[in-house]
Amino acid sequence: MIQARVLIRPKEGILDAQGKAVEGALPALGFEGIEHVRVGRIVELQAASADRLEELCEKLLANPLIEDFEIETVSE
Template sequence: MKAKVLIRPRQGILDPQGKAVERALPALGFEGVSNVRVGRLVELETDDPSKLDALCESLLANPLIEDFEVETYDDSSAEPPDSRSSGPLTRPGSS
Protein backbone atom coordinates (compact mmCIF):
# COMPACT_ATOMS: atom_id res chain seq x y z
CA MET A 1 0.00 0.00 0.00
CA LYS A 2 1.20 3.52 -0.79
CA ALA A 3 0.75 6.56 1.39
CA LYS A 4 1.17 10.31 1.18
CA VAL A 5 1.83 12.23 4.38
CA LEU A 6 1.31 16.00 4.36
CA ILE A 7 3.11 17.73 7.23
CA ARG A 8 2.66 21.41 7.98
CA PRO A 9 3.01 23.83 10.89
CA ARG A 10 0.10 23.83 13.35
CA GLN A 11 -2.25 26.81 13.18
CA GLY A 12 -0.97 29.51 15.49
CA ILE A 13 2.67 28.37 15.21
CA LEU A 14 5.05 30.79 13.50
CA ASP A 15 5.93 29.62 9.97
CA PRO A 16 9.10 31.50 8.91
CA GLN A 17 9.26 29.78 5.51
CA GLY A 18 5.65 30.71 4.80
CA LYS A 19 6.30 34.32 5.81
CA ALA A 20 9.39 34.48 3.56
CA VAL A 21 7.40 33.16 0.59
CA GLU A 22 4.54 35.56 1.33
CA ARG A 23 6.94 38.54 1.41
CA ALA A 24 8.54 37.50 -1.90
CA LEU A 25 5.32 37.01 -3.86
CA PRO A 26 4.52 40.69 -4.65
CA ALA A 27 8.00 41.17 -6.17
CA LEU A 28 7.21 38.24 -8.45
CA GLY A 29 3.90 39.74 -9.55
CA PHE A 30 1.61 37.75 -7.24
CA GLU A 31 -0.42 40.35 -5.36
CA GLY A 32 -3.15 39.60 -2.84
CA VAL A 33 -1.75 36.28 -1.57
CA SER A 34 -1.76 35.90 2.20
CA ASN A 35 -1.57 33.33 5.00
CA VAL A 36 1.07 31.27 3.18
CA ARG A 37 2.00 28.06 5.02
CA VAL A 38 4.91 25.87 3.90
CA GLY A 39 4.90 22.16 4.66
CA ARG A 40 6.30 19.00 3.19
CA LEU A 41 4.97 15.91 1.48
CA VAL A 42 6.36 12.45 2.19
CA GLU A 43 5.45 9.55 -0.10
CA LEU A 44 6.07 6.00 1.05
CA GLU A 45 5.05 2.37 0.68
CA THR A 46 4.11 0.15 3.61
CA ASP A 47 2.92 -3.36 4.36
CA ASP A 48 1.19 -2.19 7.55
CA PRO A 49 -0.82 1.03 7.15
CA SER A 50 -2.11 0.73 10.72
CA LYS A 51 1.29 1.97 11.92
CA LEU A 52 1.38 5.14 9.79
CA ASP A 53 0.06 7.45 12.50
CA ALA A 54 2.67 6.20 14.97
CA LEU A 55 5.39 6.62 12.31
CA CYS A 56 4.30 10.20 11.70
CA GLU A 57 4.10 11.09 15.38
CA SER A 58 7.48 9.56 16.25
CA LEU A 59 9.59 10.31 13.17
CA LEU A 60 8.11 12.35 10.34
CA ALA A 61 6.40 15.19 12.22
CA ASN A 62 7.08 17.07 15.42
CA PRO A 63 3.67 16.77 17.15
CA LEU A 64 4.35 19.86 19.29
CA ILE A 65 4.50 22.22 16.32
CA GLU A 66 3.26 20.26 13.28
CA ASP A 67 0.06 18.60 12.11
CA PHE A 68 -0.02 15.78 9.59
CA GLU A 69 -2.55 14.19 7.26
CA VAL A 70 -2.21 10.63 5.94
CA GLU A 71 -3.69 9.51 2.63
CA THR A 72 -3.42 5.83 1.67
CA TYR A 73 -4.12 4.09 -1.61
CA ASP A 74 -3.57 0.76 -3.32
CA ASP A 75 -0.41 0.37 -5.41
CA SER A 76 -2.39 -0.27 -8.59
CA SER A 77 -4.68 2.74 -8.19
CA ALA A 78 -3.94 6.01 -9.96
CA GLU A 79 -6.03 8.00 -7.46
CA PRO A 80 -5.84 7.60 -3.68
CA PRO A 81 -9.36 6.41 -2.73
CA ASP A 82 -8.94 5.91 1.04
CA SER A 83 -8.21 9.28 2.56
CA ARG A 84 -7.87 10.37 6.17
CA SER A 85 -6.99 13.93 5.15
CA SER A 86 -9.16 17.01 5.26
CA GLY A 87 -8.65 17.76 1.59
CA PRO A 88 -6.78 16.93 -1.61
CA LEU A 89 -3.01 17.15 -1.75
CA THR A 90 -2.97 18.49 -5.31
CA ARG A 91 -3.35 22.05 -6.54
CA PRO A 92 -6.87 23.01 -7.61
CA GLY A 93 -7.26 22.36 -11.30
CA SER A 94 -4.42 19.83 -11.49
CA SER A 95 -4.62 16.06 -11.60
Protein backbone atom coordinates in the same frame (compact mmCIF):
# COMPACT_ATOMS: atom_id res chain seq x y z
CA MET B 1 1.54 -2.56 -0.59
CA ILE B 2 -0.13 0.66 0.39
CA GLN B 3 0.87 3.95 -1.17
CA ALA B 4 0.58 6.55 1.55
CA ARG B 5 1.01 10.28 1.57
CA VAL B 6 1.67 12.15 4.80
CA LEU B 7 1.05 15.89 4.89
CA ILE B 8 2.88 17.69 7.66
CA ARG B 9 2.01 21.28 8.42
CA PRO B 10 2.97 23.79 11.09
CA LYS B 11 0.23 23.91 13.73
CA GLU B 12 -2.11 26.87 13.76
CA GLY B 13 -0.51 29.61 15.84
CA ILE B 14 3.03 28.37 15.24
CA LEU B 15 5.12 30.78 13.18
CA ASP B 16 5.50 29.46 9.65
CA ALA B 17 8.76 31.13 8.68
CA GLN B 18 8.84 29.66 5.17
CA GLY B 19 5.27 30.73 4.49
CA LYS B 20 6.04 34.26 5.65
CA ALA B 21 9.15 34.31 3.45
CA VAL B 22 7.08 33.35 0.42
CA GLU B 23 4.48 36.02 1.21
CA GLY B 24 7.22 38.59 1.60
CA ALA B 25 8.72 37.75 -1.79
CA LEU B 26 5.46 37.96 -3.75
CA PRO B 27 5.22 41.74 -4.32
CA ALA B 28 8.75 42.05 -5.67
CA LEU B 29 7.95 39.33 -8.20
CA GLY B 30 4.74 41.04 -9.25
CA PHE B 31 2.28 38.55 -7.77
CA GLU B 32 -0.90 39.95 -6.30
CA GLY B 33 -3.91 38.41 -4.63
CA ILE B 34 -2.06 35.54 -2.99
CA GLU B 35 -2.34 35.13 0.76
CA HIS B 36 -2.41 32.69 3.66
CA VAL B 37 0.66 30.85 2.41
CA ARG B 38 1.61 27.85 4.56
CA VAL B 39 4.61 25.67 3.80
CA GLY B 40 4.84 22.13 5.07
CA ARG B 41 6.32 18.79 4.10
CA ILE B 42 4.96 15.86 2.19
CA VAL B 43 6.26 12.35 2.74
CA GLU B 44 5.26 9.67 0.26
CA LEU B 45 6.03 6.05 0.95
CA GLN B 46 5.00 2.48 0.32
CA ALA B 47 4.09 0.38 3.32
CA ALA B 48 3.19 -3.27 3.74
CA SER B 49 0.40 -2.22 6.09
CA ALA B 50 -1.18 0.99 7.33
CA ASP B 51 -1.17 -0.22 10.94
CA ARG B 52 1.81 1.72 12.19
CA LEU B 53 1.75 4.77 9.95
CA GLU B 54 0.38 7.02 12.68
CA GLU B 55 3.13 5.87 15.04
CA LEU B 56 5.69 6.45 12.28
CA CYS B 57 4.50 10.02 11.91
CA GLU B 58 4.60 10.70 15.64
CA LYS B 59 8.03 9.17 16.17
CA LEU B 60 9.94 10.05 13.03
CA LEU B 61 8.26 12.13 10.35
CA ALA B 62 6.62 14.96 12.28
CA ASN B 63 7.28 16.91 15.43
CA PRO B 64 3.90 16.68 17.18
CA LEU B 65 4.71 19.65 19.41
CA ILE B 66 4.72 22.09 16.53
CA GLU B 67 3.33 20.17 13.56
CA ASP B 68 0.06 18.52 12.60
CA PHE B 69 0.05 15.57 10.27
CA GLU B 70 -2.54 13.97 8.05
CA ILE B 71 -2.22 10.54 6.45
CA GLU B 72 -3.81 9.94 3.05
CA THR B 73 -3.83 6.43 1.68
CA VAL B 74 -3.63 6.90 -2.06
CA SER B 75 -4.15 3.29 -3.14
CA GLU B 76 -4.01 -0.23 -1.80
